[in-house]
Amino acid sequence: MSSRMSSNLKYLFYPRSVAIIGASRTPGKIGYEILRNIIGFGFEGKIYPVNPNATEIMGLKVYPNVLDIPDEVDLAVISVPARIVPKVLNDCGLKGVKVVVIISSGFSEVGNVEAEHKLVEIARKYGMRILGPNVFGVLYTPSKLNATFGPMKVLKGYIAFISQSGALGIALMGWTFLERIGLSSVVSVGNKADIEDSDLLEFFMNDKNSRVILIYMEGLKNGKRFIEVAREVSKVKPIIVLKAGRSERGALAAASHTGSLAGSDEIYSAAFRQVGVLRAKSIQEAFDWARTMVSQPPPLNENVVVITNGGGAGVIAADACAEYNLNLMDLPEDLAAKFREYMPPFGSTRNPVDLTGEATEEAYGDSVKVALEDSRVGAILVLYCHTAISDPGMIARSIARSFIEARAPKPLVVSFIGGVECYEGLKLLNDLGVPAYPSPDRAAAALGAYYRWARYAGIVKK
């Protein structure tokens, strides 16, 4: 691949101008939704709708052909019937477009492999890059670019999300907003005729706006290259993969969905493990992990401290720590003595540290502070069960304040168990940058995944 082609990839994320070929005046049409999202999400570059049968859409001048645009075009989004795509793509080449997102379907995913090869040939001729075909678009929050026909609203954050599935990817965009999960990017890779996961990994590795790369994957076109690239990227930032088609039946479904040959699941697992790729088993797990990784510094060392106000939650957390290879440190006597100041006599300094049901917001804030300030502690897991004598909102504030005042020196993950007030407390913590989950095992799993990555990257010793 020429360096020009490689460098052109950046225009997928940082275009100075975008042409929407197939822009439409009809709500519900893809060419309408994409234009609406580009405008509505606040893109600050130039926007050029292209449609031979219109003169103005959403207040913007419309051009009959991309070649008629009196300006350079960095990114073109094509949403026209499959049979017209080659002609339009060729026009883009003549125009000097850097990257083309081909939304249109009707190519290899329905067996039309030849037509797809043709697209790649045209693009290569002009040094253009192609995302797609058969994609829902690209989103990059640092550029305020939402060139997708998914939801318009997405929270800004540090997770780069790559999806091989269209419907699932779009649905998850909405879900992340509901769950207050921030994204740097969403890339729909579709048929991967040109741009594939490896290219995106290379871009995101050097992208300071992305701290974790999360991939929904059904299959790989070039597994060897992916593994080589992932090996290097994983040393810099975590890669989480939800690889579907694990089972025989799932692999069959994947084959009929994206035409992916899922390959032996054991081979994927072994290869991923070797190069530090974290394999998640569910959507929830993947985003749970990512939420902790983007907001927290890496663990300082292998010693985890669990702080709780309920013995049962502590037992569940201890089980989860064992499952996810987290080492509950045996507290040195001087440290145990400090914790004892914040609990009644029947509390426990056996890790999990049990502040008991009498724990107030001060006890939480102060004991979290102790754990944050002691450099022998590598990471902290805080659990809270709603009690009649404490207010989850105040507990949340108290924990977050200690974390912020200590300047976030090590990972802190939290779980609140209870009703609507706990739910509000969880939202508050997440909004303040402290990852918080509704159950202890999910919090422990997220921390466990972070440790797995940190061990691979050599940040903590294995």
Add this chain to the structure above:
Amino acid sequence: MSSRMSSNLKYLFYPRSVAIIGASRTPGKIGYEILRNIIGFGFEGKIYPVNPNATEIMGLKVYPNVLDIPDEVDLAVISVPARIVPKVLNDCGLKGVKVVVIISSGFSEVGNVEAEHKLVEIARKYGMRILGPNVFGVLYTPSKLNATFGPMKVLKGYIAFISQSGALGIALMGWTFLERIGLSSVVSVGNKADIEDSDLLEFFMNDKNSRVILIYMEGLKNGKRFIEVAREVSKVKPIIVLKAGRSERGALAAASHTGSLAGSDEIYSAAFRQVGVLRAKSIQEAFDWARTMVSQPPPLNENVVVITNGGGAGVIAADACAEYNLNLMDLPEDLAAKFREYMPPFGSTRNPVDLTGEATEEAYGDSVKVALEDSRVGAILVLYCHTAISDPGMIARSIARSFIEARAPKPLVVSFIGGVECYEGLKLLNDLGVPAYPSPDRAAAALGAYYRWARYAGIVKK
């Protein structure tokens, strides 16, 4: 155990009168919270506060001693300091109280084993049953009885929840309300000096208001009896156990929490499996399973059909079905032909049945109807990814209507993936009695657990 003692257990759930010994006028005190909950939750029997230093609390006449109450007392809730408990308990015995809930702590959980034995001796002398000591109380929605110091509001439903942990049990009461999960009962078993899980299993087995029994367990006092009882109960209704203390560290934490000897985890697992007890690994999983079991009829046969509008969600579901031993049936041609009427030509009748992103609410309603009406289909899993052209609320209504019109002949579980509109759709489905989850794997796991139980109970063939 005498039959009188055994029959007295029913007064824990169906008392005609309740005495609250240690009732208090001070908000925040346990003796206040329990009285407030009993009154506020609408208990229709007689309520007798007992406190030698008060004459009226919350508008009710207060008695100095339980013996002064001019009426029979079926249930007494004791919340007084540990050292006074034996005297008060003896008074209860003299009064002819049937069941006593001893809230007070300070017994075997802090090493005070002798004092606890003494309580049992007193109770035995009078044929009384004891719940506790060291509990947060009992709740039974059919009797409008909330004799706990947990939250006052709980949704009525069919899950009987037994908790060995206090703080966790209280926190989960609030959580079930948030998650719109209905409960028939919450029983805090605490130190299990007398009433233990097995007694409660026997009661709930014959309780038409309870369809599933869900236990948070750290340890058992009499494992052999539990297994014998569970074997019989499991034939009638599912038992789900979240057994904590799985790991060495978790077992240590359990020992310091409830004094439970967790025992070898493998032994628990093997014994549970043998007698049909379903072991959940997390709180979420346990309640996910229960939600499906209480609302859905058992599977008709081993053939599961998955209906989706997104290939990716279908692949994830197919993987989950394999993991949870659900058999995706190969559709007979006549059935496939019926589904084809509700999808475009590029849809798929390879199970998962893919209606494609073009699926409307009618397509969902009609295809679910086809699966409901065909007796070769044993259970249905419906997936929906939010798309721009469909409204999750309308999809939810359409699915629920088909289910209700077909008179719920087989289990239907649903997953919606997307933003806030999907969240509202999930709530609507759950409120209408169709279990709905935010991810395909959770829906599949719930159905998988139901099948595991149905195979044990001989409802579907293994």
